[in-house]
Each structure stands twice: as C-alpha cells, then as structure tokens.
Amino acid sequence: MSRPVWVYLLMAAVVAAAGGLAYYGYRYSRELSVRERAVILDTMRELAEEKIIGIESELIKSDNAVFRRVDFANLLKLNDFLGTERPAVESVVILDDSFAVVPSGFFTKRRGDSIGELRKLLQERVIGDLGLERLEFERRGHLHAYYDGRPYLFSYIKRAAGERVYYVVLEADLGYLVSTIFQQYFAVRSPRLYQVVDSAGEVVYGFDFAGLPEESVVEIPFSETVDRWRLRVAQPEAAALTGRSSRQKVDLVFIGSALIVILVGLSGVLLGLQRERRANELKSEFISNVSHELKTPLSIISMFGEMLALGRTRSSAQATEYAEIIWRESLRLARLIDNVLDFAKIERGVDVYEFAEGDPVEVVDRSVTLSAQRMQGADMTLDVEVDPEVPMLSMDAGALTLAILNLLDNAVKYAAAGRRVELRLQRRDRRVIIMVRDFGPGIAAEEQGRIFDRFYRARAVRLQPIRGSGIGLSLVKHIAQAHGGDVEVESGLGRGTTFRMWIPIPAGG
Numbered sequence: 001m002s003r004p005v006w007v008y009l010l011m012a013a014v015v016a017a018a019g020g021l022a023y024y025g026y027r028y029s030r031e032l033s034v035r036e037r038a039v040i041l042d043t044m045r046e047l048a049e050e051k052i053i054g055i056e057s058e059l060i061k062s063d064n065a066v067f068r069r070v071d072f073a074n075l076l077k078l079n080d081f082l083g084t085e086r087p088a089v090e091s092v093v094i095l096d097d098s099f100a101v102v103p104s105g106f107f108t109k110r111r112g113d114s115i116g117e118l119r120k121l122l123q124e125r126v127i128g129d130l131g132l133e134r135l136e137f138e139r140r141g142h143l144h145a146y147y148d149g150r151p152y153l154f155s156y157i158k159r160a161a162g163e164r165v166y167y168v169v170l171e172a173d174l175g176y177l178v179s180t181i182f183q184q185y186f187a188v189r190s191p192r193l194y195q196v197v198d199s200a201g202e203v204v205y206g207f208d209f210a211g212l213p214e215e216s217v218v219e220i221p222f223s224e225t226v227d228r229w230r231l232r233v234a235q236p237e238a239a240a241l242t243g244r245s246s247r248q249k250v251d252l253v254f255i256g257s258a259l260i261v262i263l264v265g266l267s268g269v270l271l272g273l274q275r276e277r278r279a280n281e282l283k284s285e286f287i288s289n290v291s292h293e294l295k296t297p298l299s300i301i302s303m304f305g306e307m308l309a310l311g312r313t314r315s316s317a318q319a320t321e322y323a324e325i326i327w328r329e330s331l332r333l334a335r336l337i338d339n340v341l342d343f344a345k346i347e348r349g350v351d352v353y354e355f356a357e358g359d360p361v362e363v364v365d366r367s368v369t370l371s372a373q374r375m376q377g378a379d380m381t382l383d384v385e386v387d388p389e390v391p392m393l394s395m396d397a398g399a400l401t402l403a404i405l406n407l408l409d410n411a412v413k414y415a416a417a418g419r420r421v422e423l424r425l426q427r428r429d430r431r432v433i434i435m436v437r438d439f440g441p442g443i444a445a446e447e448q449g450r451i452f453d454r455f456y457r458a459r460a461v462r463l464q465p466i467r468g469s470g471i472g473l474s475l476v477k478h479i480a481q482a483h484g485g486d487v488e489v490e491s492g493l494g495r496g497t498t499f500r501m502w503i504p505i506p507a508g509g
Contacts, residue, residue, distance in 0.1 A: 015266060037216075044192060044218040044233045051185050051194070052231055056224045058181060062088045063140065063155040063170055070094070070168050072161040075104045088181065091118060091171035097164065099127050109173070118171070121147055130156055132167050144228045151198070153177075153226055172225070178205050195232040209234055297329035297336075328373040338402055353396040353482050360390050360432055360503075363397050364425045367404035371412075378412045379419070386425045390432055391505055395483055400434075403479045406472040407436040407499050415440020418496060430505045431485070437498040443491040451489065452477040476501060 066089050069078055078092060094105030101122075108115055130143055135158045143154045153172035158165065178196075182205045186194040195206030209217060209232065217234045221227060304322040313319040368384055375382050404423070411421045418439030426433045443451060450456050454474040473487075476499075480487045483503045491497040 015262065040235055041216075041218055044235055045220065047192070048218055048220040048231050048233045051233075052220055052222055055177075055181055055185055056222060059088060059172065059177070059225045060140070060155075063172075066092060066170055067140075067157050067159075067168055070159070072159075072164075072166055075102075075107075079107050088173050088176045089170050090173040090176075093122060093169040093171075095127070095132070095167040095169060097166075099132060099167070102166070108171070121152075122169070126152070126154060127169075130154065130169070132156065132158070135167070142225060142227075144222075144226045146228070151226075151228075155225075174226075177226070182206075191235060193234045193236075195234075196229050197232060199228045199230075204229060206232075212236075297333040300329045301326050301333070324373070328377070331370060332374070353399055353479075355394050355396055357392050358395050358397045359392055360395070360400070360425060360434070361386055363395075363400045364404065364423065364434070366397075367401050367408065368423065370401070371405055371408045374409065374412055375421070380412060381420050382408070383420065383422045385423070387427050390425055390427050393432060393483075393503060394506060395503065396479075399479045399482070403476045403501060404434060404436070406476050407434075407501070410472060410499075411436060411438035411440070411497075414438075415496065417441070427505070428502075431502045432505060434501045434503075435498060437496060439496040442493045442495050443489065443497055444493060445491075448489050448491060452487070 066078070070092075071077055072094070075094065091106075091108035091110065093107075094102045096102050101119075106119070108118065110118060125147060126143070126145075129145060130141070135141055135156070137158050137160060140155060140157050142156070143152075145152055145154075151174055153174055155170045155172065157168050159168060160166070182196065186206060193207045193209065193212075195209055196204040198204055212234050217232055219230050219232045221230045304325050307313065308319060308322050308326075313322065364384070364386060368382065371382065408421065408423070411418075415421070415438035420439055422435070422437040424433070424435040424437075426435065452473050454471055456474075477487050480501045480503065485501065485503040487499060487501040489497065489499055
C-alpha cells in the first residue's frame, strides 16, 4: 500500500478517535452532572415536604387543642386557655346554626380598633367565604385568604351540643407563625436556603434567592393551612451544578474548537501532501523536459561535430555553416544549463546575484545579439526599441540578460505563428521597464496567475509537442524581485502576450 493511502487512513483514524473521545467524554460528564443534580433536587424536595408536614402538623395540632377545649356550656374557660397556653391562635369565634356570633362567643388577643375590624370582616366577608353550610360534622376546614392586602388564616369545624349546632372559627396568628414557627424550622444551621413566598411571589419569610438559577430551586406549596404560600428551597451546590452545566457548554465549545483545529490541521496536511505530490509530478516532468532539451542540442552538436571531424563537408562555406550551428546550439545549451544552475541555487536559498552599476541598454543589446540566431532559425523578426533616457542601474547584468533571453525564448517557442516579437526598453516615472511582446495565441486569464510558479506550464502548451523546463518565467520573476521590481503579464486568447519586467530607479537616478 502506498504511503498516501496509509496517511489518509491514519488521518481518518485520528479524526474518528478524537471525535469519539470528545463525544463520550462530554456525554459521560453531562450524564454525571444530571444525576448529581437530580439527587440534590430530590433530597431538597423530600426535605421541603418534611418541613411543610412539620409546620402544618403543628398548626393543626394547635387548632385541635382549641377545638377540644371549647365547652359550649362554659365558654369563659376557653379564654383562660388561650391566655395561658398561647397556642398559635389569634382569635376564636363561636357561631350558631344561623352563622351569628353566640353571646360570649368571641375571644381574641387583638387590641384596640383591630377587634372591631375583625368583627366587621367576619360578618361581611369571611363567614360567607367559609362555606359553612356544606361543612360536615367534626371535619376541620381552613381558609387562607387576603383581605385588603392582608393575609388571614381561618380554621373551622362543625360540632353539635345537645340538639344545637355550633361552628367554631379560629383565626391563626400568622405573626407567630412567621416569627416563631418558621424560625424554628428554617433558622437551623444548614447548607440549604429557605424561603416562603405568597402567590404573587413576594417573600414572606427567608432569604433572597437573587442570583440563583430557577432550575436549582425546589418549590412545594402548603396544602392544609397557608395554601396560598409556597416553600422554596435552594442549595448552593445545586447552583454550582448549574454552573457546571454552563462550564460543560464551554468545554463543548473547547472540544469543538479542538476538533476544528484537528480537522484544519489534517486538511493542511492533506493539502500539503497533494502539493507535494503535484510538485513531485512537476519535478518529474521537469527532469524529463530538461533531459530532452539537453539531449537535443547535444545531439545536434555531436552530429555536426562528427561531420566536421570526418571532413564530410563539400566546401568551406558548409563547414562554416556547421560550425555556426554548433556554436548556436552551444549557446542554447549553456543558457539552459545556466537556468537550471541558477534555479537550483535559488531553491537552496543561495545568493546568486552580483550587483554593480551597469547600463540596461548594453544588457538589451547583448540579449538581442545572443537571440539573433534563435530568431532567424524560427523565421521570426525582432523589433527593438530603446529609450535613450534610461539611466544607469545597480544590477546583475548577467541575470538580467538571462531574464530577457528567457522571455524571448518563450516567444519563439510558443508564439512562432505570430512571426514577430517586440522588445522595448523604456523609462516611466521612477521605473525602467523591459517589455517583450509576442503575437501568438495568448494565455488564458485563469492561468496568468500561475505561469510564474516553478515547473508550471500552461494547459494549452502541455497539449502541444513543445518541450520546456517550466522554470524560465519563475527565474524571470525571481530576478526582477531581486532587483526590487517585479514582472507582470498582459494577455488574452488570440491577442498575444506582453511581459513587462520593471526595476525601480534609485534616488538621484
């Protein structure tokens, strides 16, 4: 199995393992948190129910104690009992079967005007709300209601004395309930917080739960006494669990981010492998093309050199022609070798340029001279135009010559059908521009950004039987940038191609 396949399988295994670990880790943590929170909430709910049962049992016990002490033949004894025992009862009212207060049947701990207010409230509103006509004998009932914004708790029972029917109505002392009974049950040292609220959510007793999430609070209503009030219980640990849930969300975000980083990293590795594979393919193609380009001039040099060596020439003119062919192919071979050597140095990061003050006009003239035979052999004309105002530059003359020769060689290879090439040396503002224009088939717009990449050859070129190394334009760009400039291309299918290599003019130039 090839290495890329193993790499892909390994990457898939890493992604699957990371994803599985993240999923099961988060799932286990979440389930553990849910169970812990459920246990705490169940414990608080049981505790709240126990507290309510205890409080209501104490109130009902106090009511029953008063109910048992009522002696309809001697009601004054009840007043003594209320004064000495002080149960959680504010007032006692004895009603006859017509729901009227019997003589000496009104007892209360109230003082002042509040006594008259209670009598009026009973007669006008409370007795009607009790539903006494439906009450069964010896069955306790209760009414928890608000009158004029004030809470009241009434307990009542229907009893018989001889042939007469009486109703005993008790008013609970809610102040005693809140200040004493609630205090006894809720003020104990405990990790839990208690709160009693009314139907509107106003706090009757206890701590403020501000800042505690609602899901960490257990709420149980009273049922046999103050049924419009509710007991709320909270535990900071439950809130901590809620906070832990929030942290789990943060952990999930971190896990997701880690997975994304892994995926992005693996994608980068995959992209790197693909690029490496493509680079290897391009290098293989480069070696094949370079080998062919080396072989062609060597074969020509070998053939004509052998003919000269064996004297197989008909005249001195023919011998001269053979020698010129050998010289021309030698130059072509030398230029190709220079390209390869310079490219190898650039790949290794070696400084390959030697800068000195020089004349760009001389560089262009030398390039024209060296390419003349190449142009003539391709039956192409070279139109040269030089701006006389071009200044001297700090440059590597050999490297610039190589760059121009590469641009001209490209024009000969790929635009021979145009039959003409233009070479211009111009000054524009603070730049010296070397322009090479051909009239060939042009370059597709989507490929113009890639033709300066190493080893890259345009698709249309690869489909033709034209050999090339794929490093010429890459060298041109590197040379231009080494001189502080750059190279640009302007082309269109069927409109030819123009390369502009520019170099900045130094200050004072």
